[in-house]
Amino acid sequence: MRWRMVKAVVRIDLYRLFKTKDYWIPLVILGSMFFVFLPILLLGSLNLIARSPTIAQLADIVGALPDAVQANIRGESPAARAAYGVSVYLLAPIAIVVPLTISSAVGSNAIVGEREKGTGEYLAHSPLTVKEIYIAKLLGSLIPGYLAGIVGFAMYAVVVNVLVGSLVGGWFFPTPGWIILVLWVIPPFITIALALILRISARVRSSAAASQASSLVTLPVILMSYGIATGLIYSPVASAAIVGLVAWIIAAILLVTGSKSIKRERLLGVSAEA
C-alpha cells in the first residue's frame, strides 16, 4: 500500500467535498440539530420546567435504570438526576447516528460518482491499485462523518456541561462510556457500513441508484449500532471494549473482501459496459 498516493486521493476527495457547499451544508445542519439544538431544547426545557410533573416522570424513568447505572447518576434533586440521565444515557445513540448518516451519504457516491463524471477513467489509467483506490475512497467517506461526530461530540459536551453541570456539581461530561464509544466503537461501525456501501457504489450505474441501495445497508447498520450504543452506555467499559474489538474484526474482514470485489473496469464510464 502506497500511503502517499492514498493520502493524495483522500485529500482531494475531502477538498472537493469542502468546496461543494450544497453537499455539506445540509450535513452540518443535520449534525447541529442532533448535537446542539435538540439537546439545548430538551435540557433547556428541563431547567424551565423543573417543578412540573414531567420532571417527576423523567425521574421515574431514570429511577428505573439498573442499580449499577443509578449509582453513577449525579445530582441531588429529581430535576438534576433527570437532566443527568437524559444527557448521558438517553441521547447517547445520536453519537453514532450522525456520523454514520454523513459517511453513508458521502460513500454511496464515492465510486459511482467518479464513473458518472468521467474522472474514474483517469483513476483507471493511473498507477493506483484498486485496493489503494478502495481504501482511499473509504477513508475519504469515513473522515467527514467521523470528524462531524467528534466535533458534534465536543459541542454536545459543552452544551450539556453548561446546561446541566450547575445542577450536578460541575462539569461531568464526557463519561468513560462515551469516550470509549466515540473513540473505539463508532469508527468500526462506520467502516462496516462503508465497506458495504462502497461495494454498492462500484456496482450501480448512477448516484441516485447508489443512494437508494445504500439506504438499505445504512438503515439496518444504524438500527443495530443504535441498539448497541445504547446498551454500551449502560454497560461496564470492558463490554464496550470487547464490542468495539469484534466490530473492528468484522470491519477488517469486510475491507479485505470488499477491496477484492471491485474490478478496475468498474471505474470506467458506464458506456464501457455496453
Next chain:
Amino acid sequence: MNNSMTPAITFTSVRKTFGDVVALDSVDFSAPKGSVTVLLGPNGAGKTTTVRLTTGAMIPDSGVVTVLGLDPQIHGDEVRARVGVVPPKPAFYDQISGWDNLQFAAAIFEADESMALEAAKRFEIEDALGQDVGGYSTGMRTRLALARAVLHDPEVLMLDEPTAGLDPESARSVLELIGEMAGRGRTIVMCTHLLHEAQGIADQLVLLEEGTVEAAGSPRDLIRRYMSNPIVIIDAEDRSMLRAAAELDGVLSVRYDGAAHLTVDSIDRTSDIVTELVKRGARLTRVEPLDPTLEDLYFEIQRVHRRSQ
C-alpha cells in the same frame, strides 16, 4: 534489432467483448518504440478499447497485450506509471482549480510539482491554473488534460481523439507535442478518425474497422501495398470529354471527382493518354500525377476490403 524497431506495445490475437458486442476481434499490431502510431477508424471501431487494454484498465477476453515488455494484467501499476493517457473526453474535478487537479496527478504519478508547472507552461495553461476547472473552455480542458498526461514524462503517450473540439491553434500544439515527444524517443499512439491529422506525423498506421485490423504498416508500405498503380489526375474545360479516358490503353480504372482520377498501369502512359484525349477534342486544363494522401490510402483500403468481402 535497433531501438526504433523494438515494440513498445504489442497486441497479439486480442479479443474483447461487452456482452454480445465484439469490441475487438483477433487484433494484432505493434507500436515500435520511439514511433508515432496512429489508430485510424470511425467511431465504434475499437480505438478506445485498445487504449484501455493497453493500460490494463480493461482485461482482454483472450490474446496477449504487452507494454514496454510487461503484461498490463500482471504489472499494471508499473505499466500505468510509465504511460500517459489523454481520454477522448478528458474529465476533471470541476469544483477545484486546474492547479489542484495537476497537483493531484503529480502526487499519484509520483512526480514533482515543478514538473506539473512545467507541463502547464508547455501547454500555455499556467495563467488559468488558479481558476476552477468547471469554468474552462473545451480547449483549456484539453490543454490541461495534455499537461496532466505528460507531467510524469511518460515513455508511452496515448492520445484518444486529442483534438476533438479544439480550435486550430490548440490542435496544432497537440500535433507539435506529438512530434516533440517522438523526437525524444517517446512512443506515441494516437487514435483519430481525422485523416488529415495523421498525415505527416504517422510512422505507422493501424486501420481499425468494427473491431478488426484492416491494415497495419507504415504509410509508405501501405501505399505500395494498396496503391501500387500510379494515379493521374486529368481535368478538362468540358469534363464530359474525359469519359473517353476509361477506354484508353493502360487505364485500369477511373474515378470522377470533378476531375478524372485515372489509375494507370505505368506513369509512362501519361503522355499517350493526354495525346489521345487531345486528339478526341478535349481541351485539358490539368494533368498531374497524384501523390497519394492518407485519405486516398484510407478509402482505397476500404474499397479493397469491401470488394474482398
